Every structure is written in structure tokens, then in C-alpha cells.
Amino acid sequence: PPNRSYVRLHIPTDELPRWSLDHPALCQAEAQLLVKGDVCDVVAIPFGIRGLRVQGRHILLNNSPITLRACGDNHIYPRTVSPSVDTNFFRKRIRLIKSYGFNMAAAYDLFTEEYLRAADEVGLLVMQTMPLGVVHPLRGERNAPRAEFRSLWRREHRHIVLAQRGHPSLACFAMAGELYVKEQNRTSFRFFNQELPRRTRRLAPRTLVMDVNECGATTLDTTLGHRDSDLEEILYFHDALRYSLPPKTDRPTLAHEYGWWSSYPDTAMIERYRGLPMEPYWLKEALIAAQHAHLEDEIPRFVKNSRAIQARLRKEGYEKARLFGLAGYVQWLFFDGMWAVEGIVDDFGTCHNVTPRAMRTYNSDTIVLWDDENRRTFTAGEHIPLKMAVVISANAPRDNLCVDVQLRRSGRCCFAATLQVPHSMPARVARLAQLTVTLPATRRPGTMRLHACIRHPKVGVLTRNQWELWVFPPVEQNVTSGDGGFLTKQRDPILQRFSSEAANGGGVHSKLLVSIDRVAEEELQWLANGGRLLLLSDRALPFYEMPDTDIFRTVPWNRGNTGHLGTVIEKHPALGDFPHNGFCDYAFVNLITGGWPDEKTWPFNLDVWRHFTPIQPIIRLIDHYRAARHKAYLFEIQIGAGKLLATCLRLRWGLQHHRPEANYLMKCLIRYAQSDEFVPAARVSVRDFCQLLNAASPHSVKIG
Numbered sequence: 115p116p117n118r119s120y121v122r123l124h125i126p127t128d129e130l131p132r133w134s135l136d137h138p139a140l141c142q143a144e145a146q147l148l149v150k151g152d153v154c155d156v157v158a159i160p161f162g163i164r165g166l167r168v169q170g171r172h173i174l175l176n177n178s179p180i181t182l183r184a185c186g187d188n189h190i191y192p193r194t195v196s197p198s199v200d201t202n203f204f205r206k207r208i209r210l211i212k213s214y215g216f217n218m219a220a221a222y223d224l225f226t227e228e229y230l231r232a233a234d235e236v237g238l239l240v241m242q243t244m245p246l247g248v249v250h251p252l253r254g255e256r257n258a259p260r261a262e263f264r265s266l267w268r269r270e271h272r273h274i275v276l277a278q279r280g281h282p283s284l285a286c287f288a289m290a291g292e293l294y295v296k297e298q299n300r301t302s303f304r305f306f307n308q309e310l311p312r313r314t315r316r317l318a319p320r321t322l323v324m325d326v327n328e329c330g331a332t333t334l335d336t337t338l339g340h341r342d343s344d345l346e347e348i349l350y351f352h353d354a355l356r357y358s359l360p361p362k363t364d365r366p367t368l369a370h371e372y373g374w375w376s377s378y379p380d381t382a383m384i385e386r387y388r389g390l391p392m393e394p395y396w397l398k399e400a401l402i403a404a405q406h407a408h409l410e411d412e413i414p415r416f417v418k419n420s421r422a423i424q425a426r427l428r429k430e431g432y433e434k435a436r437l438f439g440l441a442g443y444v445q446w447l448f449f450d451g452m453w454a455v456e457g458i459v460d461d462f463g464t465c466h467n468v469t470p471r472a473m474r475t476y477n478s479d480t481i482v483l484w485d486d487e488n489r490r491t492f493t494a495g496e497h498i499p500l501k502m503a504v505v506i507s508a509n510a511p512r513d514n515l516c517v518d519v520q521l522r523r524s525g526r527c528c529f530a531a532t533l534q535v536p537h538s539m540p541a542r543v544a545r546l547a548q549l550t551v552t553l554p555a556t557r558r559p560g561t562m563r564l565h566a567c568i569r570h571p572k573v574g575v576l577t578r579n580q581w582e583l584w585v586f587p588p589v590e591q592n593v594t595s596g597d598g599g600f601l602t603k604q605r606d607p608i609l610q611r612f613s614s615e616a617a618n619g620g621g622v623h624s625k626l627l628v629s630i631d632r633v634a635e636e637e638l639q640w641l642a643n644g645g646r647l648l649l650l651s652d653r654a655l656p657f658y659e660m661p662d663t664d665i666f667r668t669v670p671w672n673r674g675n676t677g678h679l680g681t682v683i684e685k686h687p688a689l690g691d692f693p694h695n696g697f698c699d700y701a702f703v704n705l706i707t708g709g710w711p712d713e714k715t716w717p718f719n720l721d722v723w724r725h726f727t728p729i730q731p732i733i734r735l736i737d738h739y740r741a742a743r744h745k746a747y748l749f750e751i752q753i754g755a756g757k758l759l760a761t762c763l764r765l766r767w768g769l770q771h772h773r774p775e776a777n778y779l780m781k782c783l784i785r786y787a788q789s790d791e792f793v794p795a796a797r798v799s800v801r802d803f804c805q806l807l808n809a810a811s812p813h814s815v816k817i818g
Contacts (some may be wrong), residue, residue, distance in 0.1 A: 124613075132176050133162030133282040135217050136509065140238035140282075162234060162282030166322060168344045172541065173322075173366050173441055175239075178508035179541035180816060182285075182368060182442025183196065183432075183477055184218035185211060188451045190461045192392045197226045204232035210463055211448055212238060213470040215477035220327075220444050222248045222276065223293055225299040233283035241444075242278060243288040244271055244310070256290060258299045271310055272317065277317035286322040286345065287314050294330040295338060295583030296778045303338040310563055311342035327444075328370040332361045350440070354427055354666040357434040366441030374446055375427045376456045376668045378420040378679045379511075379739050380623070380683065381413055386462065396453035396739075402743035408728075412682070416736045420668060420680035421467040421699040426700065427667050428458075432476050436505055437483050439543055442525040450561065475579045475732035479507030479541070482517055482566045482579045490700040491584045493774040494556045500549040502759060504568055508540035511570050520565045521551060523585075528554050528562070559586040559693050559778055584693060586699040606630055608769045626787050630766055633807070643798045648787050651709070651718070651762040664708045666698075681706075682734040687791045688748065688759065689732070690776075690782035698733065698747070701775050705763040706747065716763045720744035722749070726806060729796045733763075752797035760785045 131139035140160045143467045147155040154436075172179045189197055198204065202810075208229075211219060218239040225233075225240055233240050247256045253653050255263055278284050289310040297301065307325040314323050327347040334341045347370040356590050360367060381401040387394040425721045427763070428445075437444045450457035459465050475481070485501040492498055500521060506512050515535035521528045529551050538544035553562075562585055567578040609628055627640050628648045641647055669677025681698040683689070698706060720729050721744045732745035748761040763781070768776020786792055798806070 126324050127163050130163055131236075131450075133164040133237075134176055135180075135237045135239070138162065138235060138282070140234060159280070160231075160234065161280060164282050166285055166320065171363065171366050171439075171441060173345075179539065179649060180508075181436065181479070181505070181541050181705050182239070182366075183216050183445075184220045184239075184368070184442060185214075185216045185458075186451075187211070187219045187221050187446040187448055189221060189223045190449055190451055192387060192390050192461050194468065195391050197229065198386055199226075201227055201228045201231050201235075205236055207463070208232050208236045210236045212236065214448075214458060214468075215470075215474040215712035216448065216538060218228055218442070218444075219448075225278065225309060226471045228275070228631045229445055230281040230283055230391045234281050239281055239285040240281070240283045241288065241324075241327075242274070242284065242287045243291045244274060245289060246270060248291055256293050257297045257302050259302055259305060264301075264305055267305075268310075268313075268813070270314065275314055275317045279321065284318075284321055286324055286329045287318065288324040288347075290316070292328050293326045295336050296330055298338065307341045307343075308339065315342075319720065327368075332363050333365075336367075345441075347444070350435070350443075351431060352434075353707060354430060354700060355431075355486075355490065356707070357438070359438050359554045360440060369435055369440055369443035372435070372443040373428060374456060374668075375431070375433050375455060376411070376420075376679065377424045377426045378416040378736060379453075379455050379608065380460075381410075383460065388643060391547050392452075392780055394452075396455075399453075400739040400742075403740055405583060407742040409742050409744075415696070416684050416739075417680065418526065419682055420490050420736055422695075422697060423680045423699070424668055425467040429476050433483050436481065437543060438504060452539040458718070467717075475577060478577065479505070479569065480510045480577050482568050482577060483543070484564060484566065484579075484581050485545075486581065486583075490582070490703070491586065491773065491775045492553055494553055494585050494587050496553050498551055498553060500551055500564070502546045502549070504535055504538075504546065505542065506535070506538065506540055506544070506568075510540075511573055512537055512540070512577055514571055514740075515576075516569055516642035517546060518567050518569055521562055523554065523560065523562045542590065553585055555589055556585060559584065561585070561693055582700070584699075584775065586774040586778040588774075589781050600800070606766075608766055609767065626784065628784075638804065641753045641758065641803070644755035646757045646787050646792065647759070648783060649717075649758060650765050651760075652764065652766040666703050671737060675738045677737065677738050678745070679736045681736060684730065684732050684734075687789075688750065688783060688786040690785065691778070692779055692782050702763070702771050704768055704771075705765065705776060705779070707764070709762045711746065717760055718746050718749075720746050720749065722806060723796075724804045725797075726798045727751070727796045733761075750792070750794040752794045754798075754800035754802045756800075757781060757787075757792055757794055759792070 115249040130141055131140050140162050142158055142160050144156065145157040146153050156302050167174050171751040173182060173692055185574055191197060218241060220243065222243045222245055224245060225242055230240065247253055249732050275287060290306050293306055309447050311323045322344045324345045324347065328349060332346060332348060334343065344365065346365050347369045348360065350360050350369040351373050379397050379400040381397050384394055384397045401410065404413055433445065447454065447456045448458055452461065457466065458468065470629060483503040484651050487504060500519065502517055504517060517533045517535060519533065520530045531549050533546040534542055535546065562583050564581045564583060568576040568762040570576060626646045626648055627637065629637055629651055630650045633649065637647055668679050670769060683694050683698065723729050724744065729749050729751055731749040733748040735747060737743040746761050750759045765776050765780050767778060
């Protein structure tokens, strides 16, 4: 307006404290309007002074390198739906987030003024992605935005930046989320990847700028032009023990929406929503699906086991991101996010499966890491390398540090060593000298724990960490030519290794026939005559590739209703003394990854069998909660006078690649199938079995 005047003042700030995550010092600017010496009006504004910049592939806060350990906050508020207007509400929320080791929150929805004030006071960085066409139907509009949308989004962008830029917690503005260069036209690219970043830099020169969080490119130069971005966000989440180096960039790189590690919805929480304005429809969907499948009594185990594997996958993901030099990650999510069930805590803030103290051992500024080289199973007596690494924060002592390493079994120390930590730049990975350990001999399989701590001679222990590994005794294998007592209709050199295990003389009732991906006429006749059949699947059976079913990790919520959320292992003699805690832990990763226990893959879709008889699987796949299909990795059934033990665990692959867990589990299954304990509870006639084969799929098995 013409009657408005501006006054600009230059105030020296050298003596003012700096705002940081550990010490979020805030100052206050106060202006008074005096008329003839009388105070007519007063305005006071809190502010913080901090420096935030990029140097190479690192992010510096007040000139000290930091790793951005961010978490998504989708602003889900079951009690109020809308965000609270009470700053104290967000103080508690942010303190909870920080207690787990996170130093940044990220969101597509707008952070409110109350949230940002609390972040300023408590010390949490914030990444605001512009909510410009994030959801459908406008999501597609961004690829070729019309003039009226570009005009609207310019205005919205300006209002958001001006409203938030004064907060020291506001670390980065992203112009869009998941907008892919290969799908954009030139107008879209110029708008989101060039114009809006340029406008942001002019309006908020003290914040970092990202054009798009996850745009499908890792270089600034593209076929559409040059991107304007300080940071890069890439899709970088892998299945368990399948991690590899991220692509090289010349800017700090974050893992976008990291992990999507989800768990089974706890339907017992339905009561907690009673009387609240939010309808827990996803919990009711899970309960209805489970009731329809007669699995409602299994839900507590589904919840417990899925959360257990979720915590393990998350820990590995954080550690691999740090080990491989990413500048940070955005855990998706901190709170469950309703139907996603991806959180560390539920939407009320109740912890799922890990305490804040436990998470800080691998989600903080200073951590000790083990490069497991994507392997957790070993053979007793084997010589294995131990490759340790550390990341030291700028605030921690960096001289005279050492790492104490111990390998323990059943609480007893089997190996101990101390490694010196070289002086290194803060927030960067420093790899230590390699150790070589000879695993102790053992007759029974079991777990061992690798313990490590960073120690300073004066300060003491800075942090600790631990990992679990599985050790199996060597399995003697006898390779013979021909059948040599090994009953099979197939000439498979892999099976020949176990011929001595399968050869127990006697009639057909005491012998075992082993088949890989085949139930032909000979196998059917064998069962009809009272024989025992161990059926292995090595993906040769025709299968239907449903999304996310052949992987070990839990399924992301937005892939429909396929995939899986973990496993349940029954207490059953078939597994012998194979180590497990009621679910498939990392000892099973190589046996599960690549298998397909799908609804169209016979015989591991137990819903097909239920037309004749229900089967309680020995190892159950926990299906997506919206579907609750009956699927098995291992089950048994009586067929006429014969008995079938079937598994789609990738045993043949494991045997071929000399995996100790595959060797030992194969031994356990063979011994069980030959024993008097092999008495399946479920049974069908041979006639019904043949009918089932034809009903499941005429192409599911090889017959004749």
C-alpha cells in the first residue's frame, strides 16, 4: 500500500548463539512503535541463527557435517483429524520423534505454524515438499501443467515459502514429490525443476532447495535441461541381504521414502478408536478378511511376527544406508499412517517393536557398523572376515577411540578383539582393519551374537551395537552314482548329495521318494502304494508372479492386496533343531527369496486344498491383511495310504550354492519324512488328490 513504509536494519549476529539440533538456541526480535515517547504497539518474533549448506556430497549444519535421519510425518491425528493448534502438543510429538534418533521430519502435507514453532524449540529439522498436485487426479497434471495450474501453483508456492522461511527448523523446500523426468514435458520441467527452485532461492536464501524428491534421475543434466537442486532423493530400498552400492552423484543423496517396512494391523486397536472421529476401516478390513478365512485367532501371532521382522529389516536398512555413504534417509513412516502400518509407533504414538534406546544404537550421529557382506549364515569351523566401520559425530571425541568386538554364543565369549579408530572427518564412514574369526565347532545349529562398542579412554563407551548370525554344523554328503538306494525318478546331481540320508532299507513304507517340481504318474503310484514323498519346488512348477510375493521383506501398503507380511513357524518335528523363534528370521532369507507361494501356484496355495480338507501349514506365509489367503512354505498331508511333505523354500538352489542353512534343513526334512513322527493330521484320498491337481491348474504339475 502507498502509506506503508519499510525500515531495514543491519544487526550484528557474531555474539548471538547458533541454533543447532542439540542446542536449539532461539533469539527474539522485538519492535516497538513509539508515538511521542509512548509505546503504541509491540511485536516480538522468535528466530534462530544457523548455517546450512552443501559441500560436495555432504550436508553441513553450522559448518559441521551431519547425516539427515529423517522420518515421514503424514500428520495423522486420530483424536482430532485436523492438526492441533496447541504448540505443546507438537513439542511432545517432536520429542518422541527425536528420542528414536531422528533429526528431521518430512511431509507432503503442510507443516503448521504450531509444528514449526515446536521444531524450532525442540531442535528438529523439517523438509517441506510442496503439496502441488501430490494426489490424483492432479498428480498427472504436473507432467504437462496447463497455464491456469502453473499460475495457481506459483501463488501457493510463494505463500508457503513466505510463511515458513523464518523458522530455523525449516531446512529444505522440495518443489514436488515423485515427479519423473521421463514423464515430464518441457513446460513441466522448466516449471518444477528450474523456475520454482529459482524462486525459492530468492525468497528463502538460507534453506536448501530440492527440485523433486525422487525424479528418476541422478544427474543434474537431463535431456530436458539442467535441474536446479542442492540434494538428490533416490529410490534405495532392497530386500533383506540384497543391498548394493547406491548410484554415485555429485550431491548429497538421500534414500526416498526409505523401506516401506510394514506390519500386520493390530485389530485389537479397533476399540481404541471408539468414539473418535476417525474410522479405523483398515483394521476392520483386516478383521473381516481374517474371519472369512477362519484366521482371526492367528492375528496376534501375525502382528507379533510381522513386527519382529519389520524391526530387523529396518535396522539392516539404516545400517546399509550409512555404510554405503548416503547423506541420509527418509524413514517412511514414523507414525503408522493408518492403512499403511509402516510406522515405528502407531498413530497414537505407542511403540511397536523397538525402544528409543535400542533404535539409537543404529540411528544416531555416532554408530558402529558391521559390513556383513549380505550374509548371516555360516558353517561351524569356517573362517569368516569381520569388517567393522564407524561413524563419529562432530560433537564426539575423535582421538584415541577404539572399537571392542566380541563374538558370543549362549552368553559365552568365543572371540574378542580391539580395533583402533583412525582419525576421520565427522559424519563420514571410517572402515577399520579387517578381523578374521574361526567359528567354533558345534554339533547343533544355533545363533551367535556379534557385539561391538566404541570406547574412549576418558569418556567411556560412546555407543553399542549388535547383530545376530546363524551357525550350522557341516552336513556330511554322500554323492553316489545312479539311484544307489536313493529313491527318485529324476537324475538330479544335487539330490545325490543326500542319497545316504534317504537310503534306509526296507519296503516302500519306510523309504522316501524325493521329487523336484514333479508329481508324475510314478509319484502318484508311489503315494497310492503307501510311500512317502518329499516334494521340493525350484520354480520349475508354473507359477503366477504376484507383486512382492517372491521377496523376503514385508509388502508396501500401496501394492493392492498381494505380497506378504512375514511368516509363522509351528513347533513341529519336521524342522528338527533348525533354529527359529516362531518365524522365518534371516536364516531363511536365501530360502524364501525367489519362491512363489501364490494363489495360482500349486500346491502351496492351501485355499485350493480347503475344498477337500483344511491344512495347518508348518511354515505359513502371512498374506496381505486385505486378503488373508492361506499360503504355505512347508506343509504335510496324508494322501491315501501315502504321505506328502512339500516345500517351496528354495532348497535345491541353496544346496546347489552350498548354503549351510539349506544343507541342514534338507537333512532335517529327510530325517523327519523317514521317521515314525511323520503322521500328517490332514488327509485326502488319492482320487481327490488327482481331482485337486486338475482343479488347481491343468498346467501346475508334470503328469505322465
